[in-house]
Amino acid sequence: MTDSIDRWPCGLLSLDPGGRIVAVNRSLGDGLGYLAEELLGQSIDRLLPAGSRIFFHAHLQPLLAVKGQVAEVYLPLKTRHGETLPMLVNATSVAEGEGHRSDCAFFPTTMRARYEERLLAAKCEAESERSRNAALAERIAVMREQLRQSLAHTLHESLAQEIGSLKWRLEALHAGAAAAGTESANELAELARTAGATLERVRRLSYELHPLELQQLGLRAATQRCARALAAGTGVAVEVVGGDPLPAARDAASLVLFRVVEEALRNALGHARASRVTVEIGHDAGTIMATVRDDGIGMCAGTPDEPGSLGLLEIRQRLASVGGALALRTAPGRGCTLEARIPRAVPEPGVAAGPGRASVSSTG
Amino acid sequence: MQDSPIRRHHVQISGDPRAPALLFAHGFGCDQRVWRFVAPAFEPDHRVVLFDHLGSGRSSPDAYSPTRHATLQGYADDVVELIERLGLRDVVFVGHSVGSTIGLLASLKNRGAFSRLVLLAPSPCYLNFPPDYFGGFERSELEELLRLIERNDLAWASFLAPVVMKNGERPELREELQQSFCSMEPGVAHRFAAATFLSDHRGELEGVRVPSLIMQCRDDSVAPPQVGEYLHRHLAGSTLRRLAATGHCPHMSHPEETVDVIRDYLREAAMAA
Structure with a gap:
């Protein structure tokens, strides 16, 4: 090496095709505790700790041979005393005779390596935190569904029946009073009507908490009823098309898909200013899917936070929990299409196997 | 075609279609x-088939599975599937480094598919197990x-988040990554390296019947x-060069030299047959 290059503030090294050192500058020798002359003719392996050695031979050398150059590769070197020095290397491959010579420039990166280490640790921590959060969110979603299901069941099976029998007895009393011409007849009729209205409200509440017919009649029927209920009084035409992908819809996937459609409908009917909404339920060999299409203002980026609203973020999360994915297509003034897909063979999280379902399916 | 192993592995076929594969x-x-420096030499008298392992090169990123490809068995299953789909018979399998281990494992899964295995710089286990076996490395290394x-x-991960890669929302990034030789998606290299360098396939050698x-x-x-x-000691019917x-x-x-040695071996094999 010429005198000036010898002292340049980076390590310079040339290797022959066999990986032997044919030139090295003094800066590199000094940094590693060698006289430059000692290194000439030695294999590069002498300067490579084991990890670097494999990485160099299995990855870097072929890369150099084909691409001609590599840049900013992290490749620690080993000092004479066996210490490892973090280094970045840039290298080029130069044709020479029949083979190729590799010219390498090494930059010590001790400080930077420390930052990177912290960055890497922070990244790992963030990742494990994220998976913990996702697991927690999933657990909460499952527990909420179980709670809703069991509330819906109690409302539907016991409260509704008690109010139903109350209504029936009031009607019988009213019939008796009316026949006898008693003056309480009118009041009894009014009470029976109130009981009937309460019964209807309890049933609707039960349905809103959990669509029991999802288990009993399947996804399509449940979606149809949900669409009718949500569209009532809005003046928006909602159509449900497509065949039922899961006739015996007793798994977590159909509940997740139902919730996604419900949320998309809420959004389309409440915020998108649509006049027409189409829900399509379908399936192919490996996937069940639901598409909700509206002709609104093109807003499907999610509903504002409101009680009972799942929001787009949670939709994505719940779809992901059963291996599914969400696709949105929208443009201002051109409506919105939301498509949810779930693979058929999905791992069933707790909601399907939990006690809530058992109690519901026993009534179904 | 989207799902075919040919597309998945970016298979390239050249040479004589009627000749041995x-x-x-x-x-x-x-x-x-x-x-690239070796395969063309065999084109005149062989059907030459090149492919990328899933997760490497220009293979389909969606086909890579972190669970299937957590061990070399998953890669070997890929090879068997590929051979069966291509309808290849009596294949001469040439594997480099971990590619050769994958070939050994594949030959145990479909014994009839292979006629010969050519193993370049192979190792069934990189770890040292003193005093009987020295793969060359300590676990810590x-x-x-x-x-x-x-x-x-890390350099990849900073701008090519795995999410971006999977979602395919920025196909140009994936394109860019795939164009670059020897590149792997973030995480894939790490998992492949662990499957390669921390595994021990010595136990499977005795079962290999392909010369x-x-x-x-x-x-x-x-x-x-x-x-x-x-x-050489543990592979029945092996030749050490x-x-x-x-x-x-x-x-x-x-x-x-690589071409010559493979050629000589195949010539001798043909004469012996």
Whole structure:
């Protein structure tokens, strides 16, 4: 090496095709505790700790041979005393005779390596935190569904029946009073009507908490009823098309898909200013899917936070929990299409196997 | 076609379609383009098939499975599937480094598919198990390699988040990554390296029935000579050839010798048959 290059503030090294050192500058020798002359003719392996050695031979050398150059590769070197020095290397491959010579420039990166280490640790921590959060969110979603299901069941099976029998007895009393011409007849009729209205409200509440017919009649029927209920009084035409992908819809996937459609409908009917909404339920060999299409203002980026609203973020999360994915297509003034897909063979999280379902399916 | 193994593995076929098939499997940290100096020499009298392992080169990113490809068995299943889908028979399998281990494992899964195995710089186990076996490395050294790969992944990860890669929302990034030789997606390299360098496939060797050629390089600091000898002792019907070529990638550094040795072996094999 010429005198000036010898002292340049980076390590310079040339290797022959066999990986032997044919030139090295003094800066590199000094940094590693060698006289430059000692290194000439030695294999590069002498300067490579084991990890670097494999990485160099299995990855870097072929890369150099084909691409001609590599840049900013992290490749620690080993000092004479066996210490490892973090280094970045840039290298080029130069044709020479029949083979190729590799010219390498090494930059010590001790400080930077420390930052990177912290960055890497922070990244790992963030990742494990994220998976913990996702697991927690999933657990909460499952527990909420179980709670809703069991509330819906109690409302539907016991409260509704008690109010139903109350209504029936009031009607019988009213019939008796009316026949006898008693003056309480009118009041009894009014009470029976109130009981009937309460019964209807309890049933609707039960349905809103959990669509029991999802288990009993399947996804399509449940979606149809949900669409009718949500569209009532809005003046928006909602159509449900497509065949039922899961006739015996007793798994977590159909509940997740139902919730996604419900949320998309809420959004389309409440915020998108649509006049027409189409829900399509379908399936192919490996996937069940639901598409909700509206002709609104093109807003499907999610509903504002409101009680009972799942929001787009949670939709994505719940779809992901059963291996599914969400696709949105929208443009201002051109409506919105939301498509949810779930693979058929999905791992069933707790909601399907939990006690809530058992109690519901026993009534179904 | 989206799902065909041919597309998944970016299979490239050349040479004589009626001639015996030569299937080339690249090693860790590379892709099929490492065979560029060797494969063309076989085109006149072979059907030459090149492919990328899933997660490497220009294979379909969606086909890579972190669970299936957590072990070399998953890669071997891929090879068997590929051979069956291509309708290849009596395949001469040429594998480099971990590619050769994958070939050994594949030959146990479909015994009839292979006629010969050519193993370049192979090693069934990189770990030392003193006093009986010296793969060349201590566990701590191989863990150091994994950290090194992770570190070099960091550069990718900072702007090519795995999410971006999977969602395909920015196909140009994936394109860019795939164009670059020997690149792997973030995380894939690390997992492949762990499957390669921390596994021990010595136990499977005794079951291999396909005759093989072990090509042992001089001064190979990844697969040292004693490993080649160990393989020779434990692989029935194996031939050990010590090359003049140095290093770990003779197909790149010494393509002529590599071609000659494979040719000689296949010629002798044909004469013996």
